[in-house]
Amino acid sequence: MTDSETRAVSWHDTVLKSLKANEVKLAVYVPDRVLTPLIASLHADPFFTCFACTREEEALGIVAGAWMGGLRGAVLMQTSGFATIPNALASLVVPSQIPALIFVSERGTLGEFNLGQAMVLKCMRPVLDALAVDHHTITRGDELGFVLDRSIKQAVAIQAPVVFILSPLLTGGKVFVA
Amino acid sequence: MTTAHNAKVMNRFELTKRLVGKLKHEEAVIGGIGNTNFDLWSAGRRPQNFYMLGSMGLAIPIALGVAIAQPKRNVVALEGDGSLLMQLGCLATVAQQAPKNLTIVVWDNGIYQITGGQKTASASVADLVAIARGSGIGKSAWAADEDEFERLFEDALKGGPSLIAARIDDKPGVGATDRDPVQIRERFMHGLGVRK
Numbered sequence: 001m002t003d004s005e006t007r008a009v010s011w012h013d014t015v016l017k018s019l020k021a022n023e024v025k026l027a028v029y030v031p032d033r034v035l036t037p038l039i040a041s042l043h044a045d046p047f048f049t050c051f052a053c054t055r056e057e058e059a060l061g062i063v064a065g066a067w068m069g070g071l072r073g074a075v076l077m078q079t080s081g082f083a084t085i086p087n088a089l090a091s092l093v094v095p096s097q098i099p100a101l102i103f104v105s106e107r108g109t110l111g112e113f114n115l116g117q118a119m120v121l122k123c124m125r126p127v128l129d130a131l132a133v134d135h136h137t138i139t140r141g142d143e144l145g146f147v148l149d150r151s152i153k154q155a156v157a158i159q160a161p162v163v164f165i166l167s168p169l170l171t172g173g174k175v176f177v178a
Numbered sequence: 179m180t181t182a183h184n185a186k187v188m189n190r191f192e193l194t195k196r197l198v199g200k201l202k203h204e205e206a207v208i209g210g211i212g213n214t215n216f217d218l219w220s221a222g223r224r225p226q227n228f229y230m231l232g233s234m235g236l237a238i239p240i241a242l243g244v245a246i247a248q249p250k251r252n253v254v255a256l257e258g259d260g261s262l263l264m265q266l267g268c269l270a271t272v273a274q275q276a277p278k279n280l281t282i283v284v285w286d287n288g289i290y291q292i293t294g295g296q297k298t299a300s301a302s303v304a305d306l307v308a309i310a311r312g313s314g315i316g317k318s319a320w321a322a323d324e325d326e327f328e329r330l331f332e333d334a335l336k337g338g339p340s341l342i343a344a345r346i347d348d349k350p351g352v353g354a355t356d357r358d359p360v361q362i363r364e365r366f367m368h369g370l371g372v373r374k
Contacts, residue, residue: 026246049246051275053239054267061236062271065208065243068228068363069251070372073243091232092240095359 010141011170012038015103018148019074020047022156024101026066026073028052028059030081032105034171039076056081057088064098072156074101079108083120086127089161094131099155102163106137110168113176124165134162139169186323190285190346191217194256196328197283198222203252205335206244206370209355210237210257212292214285216351218256225369229355229362235265238272238282245277248370252279252335259286259300266309272339273314281334282315282341287348295348310341317341 015038019027027042027050029035042050053059056077063073077085082104093100104124108117128135134155136147148164155162168174194217201207206226209215214237215229228244230237241255262269262284272280288301300306310318317334318341321327327344334340356362367373 026243051271053271055265057233057236058239058265058268058271061233061239061268062243062246064236065240065245066247067243068240068367068372069206069244069247069370070367071243071247088233088236092230092236095231096363097360098363 012041014144016041018145022152024072024074026071028062029076030056032078033174034105035076056084060085060088063100067098076103078105079121080117082124089131093161097159099159100161104165106165106167137165137167139167185320185345187345187347191352193327193344194218194221200331205252207254208237208241210261213351214256214258216354219355220353225365228366231357231359235261238268242272245280254281256283260290260298269310269313277339278337280339284343285346286343287346307343315339315341
């Protein structure tokens with residue numbers, strides 16, 4: 001197994017275990033190449049109800065409804081998808097105090113060549129800061145489980161969304177052939 | 179076959195009252211933004227009603243989430259034509275997940291009523307029932323009149339997913355929802371038995 005494969009297995013396994021340990025049974029996503037192993041493992045585990053939807057704000061609506069119905073849920077997306085959700089955050093999730101767990105695969109940095117993704121990434125943290133939404137950029141596998149477990153518990157306790165930005169330093173990111 | 183061309187133009191508040199009158203088992207109702215939830219509010223407060231104050235287009239996704247969380251409870255999404263046109267992809271998601279306990283009701287007056295009456299695409303070219311069927315929600319129909327609306331709704335509660343569309347007039351909503359999102363959410367969670 002190569003170094004990148006070892007790293008990839010460990011991060012997505014940690015995410016899955018953290019969700020499970022915190023009774024997060026619903027995962028709704030708009031796909032991302034880097035998140036593919038996590039998405040595959042969520043689909044493969046019958047503990048989870050996991051499915052794709054057509055747009056990121058739709059995923060937030062689904063998870064908001066599920067929370068109100070008593071089911072904890074997570075949303076998975078990539079950076080570009082984040083740019084479609086500020087309205088759903090600002091007019092539903094934040095004012096209604098819904099602990100949506102939002103995982104964002106960080107794209108547009110550390111070697112990516114798509115200017116469109118890079119520009120969207122520059123918007124993400126300022127938007128989250130403007131809305132006072134907690135966000136954690138996770139770069140290290142040895143910190144991942146701690147950050148997720150504590151932050152999921154905090155989100156539920158204080159009834160607030162939290163965003164986990166999964167850095168290429170953690171996931172390996174998307175590998176390009178020069 | 180679509181019957182939009184000869185469906186009667188009805189009134190949203192009247193139909194909302196009829197719909198609420200059919201709810202006997204603490205069904206959850208998600209009211210889309212604007213006049214849709216104003217009329218739901220005015221048709222009688224229920225702890226199982228969720229009134230949206232923003233996030234246009236998300237009534238159906240929110241209802242889908244509730245339906246997944248509580249598969250034994252019927253869940254109804256009320257949405258306007260403009261809102262649905264903003265988030266058409268959610269129909270395909272509903273069809274794919276196929277929750278038996280989800281009913282979608284679309285009020286179609288062909289205008290963005292609350293912003294000044296600008297025409298929506300459903301006023302001329304877009305048939306929302308045909309779109310729903312094409313998205314995979316086979317049990318989709320236009321209500322020809324009030325009585326058929328009630329029949330379709332009763333049938334929808336027996337097993338879905340279903341979509342009912344009703345042509346409505348341009349009369350404004352009756353009353354206005356209290357705008358306290360935390361209170362609305364908390365009451366709704368009590369109504370669903372999640373909060374004790």
